Amino acid sequence: MRKNTWARVAAGALLALSLSPLATASPAQADGTSFYDTPTTLPANNGDIVRSEPSEFYVDPVKLIKADADVQRIMYRSTDRTGVPVAVTGTVLTPKTPWVGAGKRPLIGYAVGTQGMGDQCAPSRTLGKGLEYEGPFIAGLLARGYAIVVTDYEGLGTEGEHTYMMRETQGHAVLDSVRAAQRLPGSGVTAANPVAISGFSQGGGAAASAGELAPTYAPEINLKAVAAGAVPADLSQVAINLDGSLYVSFMGYAVSALANSYGIDMTPMLNAKGQAMMATLSTQCTLDSLATFPFVKSKDLTTNGLPVTDLLTKAPFNQMVADQLIGNGRKPNVPVLITHSALDDVIPYKTGKQLAQRWCGQGTKVQFDTNFAPTHVGDYVASIPTIFLFLEARFAGLPALNSCWRL
Structure with missing residues (x-):
């Protein structure tokens, strides 16, 4: 049964990656406003629910596979990089089948990979259309009986620009989504349920940031593990790799978010x-951007003819980039899995390995798993079984592997 589930997940992932999210209308409220409109005032505490409504989750764009789960779209309070309260949206999914494992049903705070910058790209919009390319992986988590909360991150769906790759903001959004799921009536989880955080690529960075911020920002969360794949832990290294590549639009997203945030x-x-x-x-989803701007060299975009990577080494951008470094004096207090392909063409392998080394140096127990799947997409697919096994072992209370001795 697990083999069949994995086959469906892998096949679905490859299908979904070939499709681009389409623009959808914002769900309307009874008073005529959009669900995504930010209210004048926000609740008092981070993670408090602003509003919620029933939603749906289809694994495929033809809508043949509907998840057997209770699905709720949520808006909740979080904070931006400077500590200012912001409204963030997301989705809470709870399996309709009873939890049969030991203890209480686990909750996964899931951080999605790059979606784009347009509001129509928000997972809380695309999940209901069967257009979320990480839908098959999310379905795999549901099949294991886990409750899941998927954040849209700040500015993706809601007002303002998406703070793509902003370390603190993304970490806050993930941790506050966990709090929101625990406070949502009928979610089936509370503060007592065990929690893990997971994500890949942009989501790997968000998951890693959430893991190292949790001890101070959300110490009450019953966090058991963090699983992060292809973590863009050092944006300076990633930018050099992206410039002139198929994925140069990702660098554009990050530079725009940096400039907007600061x-x-x-x-x-x-x-x-x-x-x-x-x-x-600023208006596109990921695959639209990849198709529109492949292999653009940033030196052709600047007034001085120098590449954007050169700009990032000078003030004020050099400090802004340095602020996003994950593992810089911060660490998770729970076991961590970092997965990365040595052949990843988007996030350099050394970026993930160096993060593991920084966390190991601070005393975190890190399982560093190397695969040799070609390309970033191949890295994602290859990491899925390892992440599933890691999460199952942590929730079962088994001892965590530690790779720090060999890094």
Whole structure:
């Protein structure tokens, strides 16, 4: 049965990765406003529910496979990089079947990979359309009986720009989504349920950030483990790898988010082509951007003819990039799995390994798993079985492996 489940997940992942999320109308409230409109005032505490409504989750875009789960779209309070309260949306999924494992049903705080910058790309919108490319993996978690909460991150679906790759904001969004799921009536989980955090690529960075922020930002969460794949832990290394590649739009997302988060006007630094590209990226989902801007060299976008990677080494961007370094004096207090392919063409392998080394140096128990699947997509698919086994072992209370001795 597990083999069949894995086969469906892998096949679904490859199918879903070939499809681009489509624009969808915002669900309307009884008062005529959109579900995604931010209210004038937010609740008092991080993780408090602003509003919720029933939703759906289809694994496939033809809508042949509907998840056997209670699905609720939520809006909850979180905080941005500077500590200002913000409204973030997400989705809580609880299997309809009883939990048959030991103890209480586990809750997974799931951080999705790169979705794009347009509001239509938010997972809480695409899950109901069968267009979320990580839907098959989420379905695999549901098949194991876990409750799941999937954050949209700040500014994805809601007002403002998506804070793509912003370490603190993404970590806060994940941790506060866990709190929100625990406080949502009828979710089937409370603060007593065991929790794990997982994600890959952008989601790997968000999961890793949440793991190391949890001891101070959300110490009450009953966190058992963190599983992070292809973690973009050092944006300076990732940017060099992306420039001129198929995935150069990811660098555009990150630079735009950095500038927006820190209040930097990029207009004087970009020529007409660069300004047009950044404006287009702000409205697109991932596959649209990949198709529109493949192999663009950033030196062709700047007014001085220098690559954006050069810009990132100078003030004020160098400090902004340094602020996003994961593992810089912070660490998770629970066992961690880091998975990474030596052949990943998006996130350099050394980036994940160096994060493992930094955490090991601070005393975290890290299982570092190397695979040799070609490409970033191959890395994602190859990591799935390892993540499933790691989570099952942690919830079963088994001893965690430690790779720190060989790193």
